[in-house]
Amino acid sequence: MSVVEHEPTVAPTPSLRKKLLVQSHPILLCVVVLLVAAVASMAVGRYWVPPNEILRIVFHRILELLPLVDEGLIRQTWTPQEATVVLDVRLPRVLLAFIVGGALSLGGACLQALFQNPLVSPDIVGVTAGASFGGVLVLVLGLSGAAMVGGAFGFGLLALTVVLLLGRLGNGEKTLMIVLGGIVVASFFNALVSFMTYIADPYSELPSIVHWLLGSLASAGYDKVLIALIPVGIGALIVLGMRWRLNVLSLGDDDATALGVNPHRSRMLLLAAVALMTAGTVAVAGAVGWVGLVVPHLARLWVGTDHRVLLPISLLLGGSYLILIDTLSRSLSSSEIPLGILTAMIGAPVFVVLLAQKKKKAWLNGN
């Protein structure tokens, strides 16, 4: 700027460095929490595996995969059963729980900023209901595997498209129309799901449908990890990449436009990214509620609204949270408790506590 008269007299570097340290600190803490949760989850279960053996098994496997490195570096001190339990059963499950929980939480944080409303979650834009219907349809048709993913995706994206088209109907209040459209579309697809469960064969099809709808990671394998990782990875890269833009978008359309951001285009891109992530999670884990609502809320109370910090924290916390919930779901009782039941039973009271404790930091107008 040619007209600047006062050059900054305060060097910004020291305070900046301090700020970077403070900013990266919660992220580091979350990484540590995530690793502890992952190792604990792999240790706990009907078959106890000591944490130190888990680390040795996992690092041994990593060294095996790397060419030119001698895997003999780590002496084999574990039993083959332990290796099987850790590598073939619990590791993919932990990875999947992280991907699903992280995606839902990241998606929730993104939507809450886009709609300037802390009560929005991926379910609200209708994607979860649409994807659920797609999955149930595939189950009723007796298909599985890739068809399941395709069905969940297809109908998830269809639901989002309808919601966005409904959003164009309103004059002016597009955001409100999108939220209302999401509620309408979710109701519609939920009715279709009810219809499918009603006509499904009560002995052969219904149990698998109900089990799937409640959400579960019981059938986790590396194939599912890959299936979830692709859409979630693409969506997460877009959302995380636009973490600064989300700050601007969270001020509202007028401010965003004045600051040089096209709110409609950015919102479309981010909504599509969230839909992609959500459909990916529904395809592998069914409908898991509450994670996308509670975890970003908790993260915001902790680190504030700057999405440069909030988004990675939401991702990491959401992943850790679902790893813990999934560990509970498979170890609380002799048979697995569906994930969706536990996330709701834990999420609802936690959310009440959060609402009651909500300090001025939480959201708009400091209320």
Add this chain to the structure above:
Amino acid sequence: METSLISRPEALSTDEVLLEVNSASFRYSARGPWLFKGLSLTVSAGEILSILGPNARGKTTLLKCLAGLLKPVAGQVSAHADIGYVPQDHGSGAAFLVRDMVLMGRTRMLRPFQVPRAEDREAATAAMLRVGVEDWADREYSQLSGGQRQLVLIARAVASGSRILILDEPASALDLRNQAKILAVLGQLAEDGFAVVMTTHHPDHALHISRNALLFVGSHDTRWGPVEEMLSASALSEVYGLPICLPRVLTDSGSRHVAVPDFGQGCRVNRITPVTIETSKENL
């Protein structure tokens, strides 16, 4: 009127026109009423333009047209520099730190997937120093008073490197001290070469700092010209639909006009003003 007696930024020698409006017209729907029609004006570097008019008459709409947020139905708005639009504070972004709020002004320099760089943080710091909000850099926006928030929003527009500032009622809803503070900051920015456009409900503010004024009169009639000619007692009375008189009060450096609306007691201060003001000054 002795313009030299009124404290107002002097015109720069190079009267560089930064914002031009050529017979612009606007209405929201094809059958709706015209908010303005055939409006032409220019804003130069170093100039402050005040826009006055009754509520809901289209002042904010005009600002949005000037800022490029709305397109006029007919005619053109051409800007020869970047525009920083300062909306009315509506409480959004409350939980952000002041330094991040100002940093958001840099967004237009960034690609969609980019986060602010060191140079952006430097520009934000410079803007905060310039507007005088650097002391609150690490405070939350929601903890600031209305006047402080307004200054932060001005700093945000300055940080974006804009030379045209468009402000929607920057000094409304503020106490007198904060009004003076905002006007001083805007006056300083104009002296530094910014072109400033603002809406206001205070004729005194317009008389105090602006060179030109735009009045919304009647249904779609707008008048633009030097503030001394535009803000006559009769014009103001017409704009607001009640008698307004413009007595002259003595100041340390001379005198200035103040707008006194008739709230029902009549409006005949013209004859007695100087004495009254001096007396009340002693009483203070």
